[in-house]
Amino acid sequence: MSEKTKEGTSWTQIREEVLRRINERIWQPGEIIPNESELAEEFHCARTTVNRALRELATSGIVTRKRKAGTRVAVNPPHKAILTIPIIREEVEAKGAFYRQNLLIRENRSLPAFLAGAFRVGDDTPLLYTETVHFYDNQPFIYEERYTSLDAVPDFEAADLEKVTANEWLVQNAPYSGGDASFFAVSADAKLARAFDIPIGGALFATERNTWFAEKPITHVRLVYHPGYRMRTSF
Template sequence: MTGKEPNSWTQIREELLRRINERVWQPGSLIPNESELAEEFQCARTTVNRALRELASAGIVTRKRKAGTRIAINPPHKAILTIPIIREEVEAKGALYRHTILQRVKRSLPAFLSGAFRVSEDTTLLYTETMHFSDNRPFIFEERYTSLAAVPSFDALDLDSISINEWLVQNAPYSGGELSFFATQADAKLARNFDIAEGSALFATERSTWNQDQPITHVRLVYMPGYRMRTSF
């Protein structure tokens, strides 16, 4: 990153985090003050302040008035969630990816999701059902509510040319989210979509994302029988 680039607070946060992770700044060391960083990145001090506040809230730096900002000696170890693009997951296995939109309609949030996806009653939501395929075999069934207040351009999107999953990852930045994993059984709809018997055991996840105080989307993903999720940390 150079000082000539127009930097947002998120870009600055990522650059500061890179310096911390790569030990450009050592644990316990004092880093440049806000004015110096603002001059380096050619931005307002408030932009730098926002980036530093985010790092402080994550426990990566400690900030004291008149004493400056220091790199935490024992920062907390947290898992960082990167939302996977389903197409890339399929293609990484050497398989052919495609998706089909099964349903696309505007509707209100059902009551049973009110605790998981906190949108106001007048928020317009686009409800979609998508089937993702791997080599023409059912891979993931996706059931999603997306707030058009958060991503208004989503309403006119051609969902046949790019999956909702991929478009949102690329175009709807999020500042936080919640993720849950659970076992479920195939109801009539899932049995039909996966071509399996009703009651078959399936693996599922639910995820909600938001940007600051604005909810973006709530998605339920149900995976093909025998799916195994792997991750690293």
Template sequence: MKTAFRDIRDELRRRIIANEWPPGGLIPNEVDLCAEFNCARATVNRAMRELAEEGLIERRRKAGTRVRDVPRKQATFEVPVVRKEIEARGSRYQFTLLSREAMPAPAWLCARLEIPDNSPVLHLTCLHCADGHPYQFEDRWINLKALPQAKQADFSNVGPNEWLLATVPYTDAQISFGALNSDPDLAHHLGCKAGDALFVAERMTSFQDEPITYVRMIHQRGHQMTMRY
């Protein structure tokens, strides 16, 4: 009889609390755990993902999974849909696909996603507006090795983020926040001045260790993003 992911999660948690796997210790890989619990890799992956969300373990691609030296409470993050953000404010949403190009991945993207040199990718730039006013500039790269169907997808009316969420789940996400000074091109699209400080969110998502997408989302000054702990 196969084991449910909750049973695996609870047993792994018990081993960590009982110090069978000490802080900093390496946890057996997913293949070995699948054999031990007689289940699919996706089942073990979900159990491990929940433990990572609890802050008990740390998962790093190609480096394995370890027990955290200090358990950490992590923020709960749901990939936002900009259309829903705008409509929730009572505004009218508009989407414009600015550019689209299938190409070999540049060196910096290969390093960021840890994919082979010149891997095929799809580069998209988009503009999201609220009541006719620029709201977000989206600069997105999609790994065509992981999602070859993206090359033929129609992004003329539906943004790539919504298409991705409907097409493939994600098991891991990394997000960072920062600011940049607008260059003339961004100033043109966002209706601001060159040199203005803008809010930037960068996100990478993957599915079972396969990189899916990297995106930079650039907002007007004063934009806020909220997380729940």
């Protein structure tokens, strides 16, 4: 990202740019960074957008914030892995591939009993269930199954998920304060075998992720990746 960004910059883009400048030592440990008004002017956005980005970084321990003292780069940031939820479209396009999605199911649905221990929502919590296939150059890339709490993100119910995927909409509009993820192998059932055009029982890589804000569950998603997928991360 350039020093000057396009109008309409999202809080997630600001967060990533601030993090880049910190990681590349443009802003040194202990240094006070520009205030919210200055950053809002640079990024051509509202101060509230900058505030959200800095709050997220403060929650992660990357910066420290004190009233009337400004925001300072943490001298001793926590030594832990920070999981950034990727936008699948951007992941595909970054590799020079063509991206598209196929929204298979979008409906209000109760949480199945087998997920009750993983996604702790009340029995009366309204949930929107979606199933989406993400494509990489017209080849199935990820099969996504998701439950989203409309108590946590009521605007999600009106989102045009044919235009913007559930993954992208939630990353851009539903900040989270915590989450957990698991990584495992699955054997393709009939649905996955059909989606990826592989034999039933074929080995696939999968992840499950929960996010929440202030202990309020936001979404539970299961992502199953195409055969041979390898996940790489840095820390």
